[in-house]
Structures are given as C-alpha cells and as structure tokens.
Amino acid sequence: MTQTSENVTWLTQEAYNKLKDELEHLTGPARTEISAKIAAAREEGDLRENGGYHAAKEEQGKQELRVRQLTQLLENAKVGEAPAANGAVAPGMVVTIAFDGDEDDTLTFLLASREYASADIETYSPQSPLGRGVSDKKVGADAQYELPNGKLASVKILKAVPYQA
Secondary structure (H helix, E strand, O other): OEEEEOOEEEEEHHHHHHHHHHHHHHHOHHHHHHHHHHHHHHOOOOHHHOHHHHHHHHHHHHHHHHHHHHHHHHHOEEEEOOOOOOOEOOOOEEEEEEEOOOOOOEEEEEEOOHHHOEOOEEEEOOOOHHHHHHOOOEOOOEEEEEOOOOOEEEEEEEEEEEOOO
C-alpha cells in the first residue's frame, strides 16, 4: 500500500495504476462532462438564481481539488513492493491492536494513506498519532501514542498482515 516519509509516498504498482487511472479520468472525460453541465446551466439564464449552475461549479471545484491532490501524490510517489508478512507493523498492513492490553477492547484498521480509505475497513494514516505509535513494532509488542489531550494511550499489537484488496 503506502508508506509516507516526509515528501515521498510508497505505492504498490497496482495502487499507482489505480490512482493514475483516476487522474486521467478526472482530467479527461470528467472535465468535459462538468464543462458541458456548466455550459447547459449557463444557457438557462440569470446565473445568480441558477441552482444547477452553482452546483456544477461546486462539483468542478471539488474535481479540480482532487486533480491537484492526485497530481502531487503521484509526482512524489515511489513504486515498490507490498509489505512483507514478517510480523512487523508497516504501511499497507491490516493491524489489530488491544487498548491497554485488554484483548476484549480491540481495533482492526488499515495503516495506509487516506487514498485507500474504504467502507470495509477503517484506515489510519502512518502520520497519525496511532500510526506513528505502532509503526515498525512487532506483533506482541506494546506501543504508545499521544491522544489529542496530550495524555499517552497504550496498545498491544495483536496482529499485522498485508492488506488484500
């Protein structure tokens, strides 16, 4: 999946191709489509009271923001292999932790860039406090991370396996 250090984002070839395809769609067919929507709404008359026009312009703004995000991400991407299943927590892995060592209070999440967020699994960035706390730790190890209130939280790493899309 991904490993971000400062300005470099590590991606598998599959992830890079997926993001590149999305960028090509947004800068090609999607741009043409939104331009047509704006032109059609503009022909309806007074733009101050034209809901369709304003909605299309807002959609255009969101698309252009996504284009900028993807462009920056891909410019700084390095293509590499998926993480090894060696029991150490790394970006691109599904991690299960127990809070305060209580194996009844667990959380399973994908440690990856938000680009991989999906409905089927919660995603935490490697730069998040939890992500930084568990990165490079082995299964069975204890880890700590800072909560927003400044206190430290303790977790035990129960499982770390490569993500399978």
